[in-house]
Amino acid sequence: xxxxxxxxxxxxxxxxxxxxxxxxxxxxxxxxxxxxxxxxxxxxxxxxxxxxxxxxxxxxxxxxxxxxxxxxxxxxxxxxxxxxxxxxxxxxxxxxxxxxxxxxxxxxxxxxxxxxxxxxxxxxxxxxxxxxxxxxxxxxxxxxxxxxxxxxxxxxxxxxxxxxxxxxxxxxxxxxxxxxxxxxxxxxxxxxxxxxxxxxxxxxxxxxxxxxxxxxxxxxxxxxxxxxxxxxxxxxxxxxxxxxxxxxxxxxxxxxxxxxxxxxxxxxxxxxxxxxxxxxxxxxxxxxxxxxxxxxxxxxxxxxxxxxxxxxxxxxxxxxxxxxxxxxxxxxxxxxxxxxxxxxxxxx
Numbered sequence: 001x002x003x004x005x006x007x008x009x010x011x012x013x014x015x016x017x018x019x020x021x022x023x024x025x026x027x028x029x030x031x032x033x034x035x036x037x038x039x040x041x042x043x044x045x046x047x048x049x050x051x052x053x054x055x056x057x058x059x060x061x062x063x064x065x066x067x068x069x070x071x072x073x074x075x076x077x078x079x080x081x082x083x084x085x086x087x088x089x090x091x092x093x094x095x096x097x098x099x100x101x102x103x104x105x106x107x108x109x110x111x112x113x114x115x116x117x118x119x120x121x122x123x124x125x126x127x128x129x130x131x132x133x134x135x136x137x138x139x140x141x142x143x144x145x146x147x148x149x150x151x152x153x154x155x156x157x158x159x160x161x162x163x164x165x166x167x168x169x170x171x172x173x174x175x176x177x178x179x180x181x182x183x184x185x186x187x188x189x190x191x192x193x194x195x196x197x198x199x200x201x202x203x204x205x206x207x208x209x210x211x212x213x214x215x216x217x218x219x220x221x222x223x224x225x226x227x228x229x230x231x232x233x234x235x236x237x238x239x240x241x242x243x244x245x246x247x248x249x250x251x252x253x254x255x256x257x258x259x260x261x262x263x264x265x266x267x268x269x270x271x272x273x274x275x276x277x278x279x280x281x282x283x284x285x286x287x288x289x290x291x292x293x294x295x296x297x298x299x300x301x302x303x304x305x306x307x308x309x310x311x312x313x314x315x316x317x318x319x320x321x322x323x324x325x326x327x328x329x330x331x332x333x334x335x336x337x338x339x340x341x342x343x344x345x346x347x348x
Contacts, residue, residue, distance in 0.1 A: 003066035040097025043090030043261030043292035047134035052235035088263030110301035116331035142329030145175040145308040151183025171200035182209035197224040284310030
């Protein structure tokens with residue numbers, strides 16, 4: 001078996017804002033496996049400044065994994081515990097190589113176009129007028145659940161945007177999730193949650209920065225509406241550490257990004273623990289290209305969650321890869337009449 005890796009820069013159609021700043025491009029890496037005339041592809045979806053494996057030796061470790069591909073998927077996964085995005089890229093590549101089609105990793109009613117996945121519509125941070133424009137677009141596109149990034153513009157303006165939505169749509173009509181990306185100061189967090197509560201929100205992701213476990217535990221206890229941990233899970237690698245974190249903080253939800261938590265195997269560990277402790281969860285992509293998103297969507301469908309999932313469509317980028325994924329009325333479909341970009345495996 002031969003393994004090679006490639007760097008690829010995804011270019012945003014328009015600068016996209018989070019509480020950590022504005023992004024114009026996003027680095028990703030692909031692993032391609034070749035054996036007996038077949039190829040498989042996996043994406044290592046690293047997000048600089050956030051991923052646990054954002055380290056100087058990242059490419060060196062990726063090269064080591066390709067040079068030692070003969071060790072096999074299980075040994076590599078266990079050896080690369082500190083590099084969750086490489087774990088995921090390898091997991092995906094091995095599945096791709098073994099599959100009949102390199103892009104259908106988990107055949108199901110989703111991949112044969114008979115069923116879809118309910119997703120939330122994502123509204124990026126920006127000027128209030130831009131955010132309002134996005135909200136109106138998502139509602140017009142038929143989304144019943146929207147997620148707003150908050151924490152980067154004036155809080156009063158964010159409250160006005162939420163008032164705008166609620167003045168037109170009740171909580172029964174539109175579910176609103178907000179994501180603060182850790183933007184709230186610990187001393188102000190509970191007060192801000194109380195102000196947000198009047199808008200009947202579904203949940204808030206990561207209201208304060210990760211690593212404040214005492215404060216987060218207290219916030220989850222006192223909050224007027226559910227809190228979902230997101231960044232808090234990054235860098236929690238062993239099963240023991242995962243269980244310890246959930247036991248301590250007792251969140252209402254956790255959000256699982258396979259690129260950040262060690263692929264499907266790492267995600268499954270979190271799900272098993274969450275179910276054990278009666279904690280809700282949903283799965284989210286993390287700005288991968290359509291290659292990574294495709295794998296995440298197919299696996300997510302098999303989990304049969306009733307909640308809207310956070311699966312973007314890859315429409316953010318100018319140089320993404322053509323693929324069968326499409327969004328209709330707030331649902332993610334795998335349209336078998338749409339093809340993958342021709343000779344994609346030869347072009348990367």
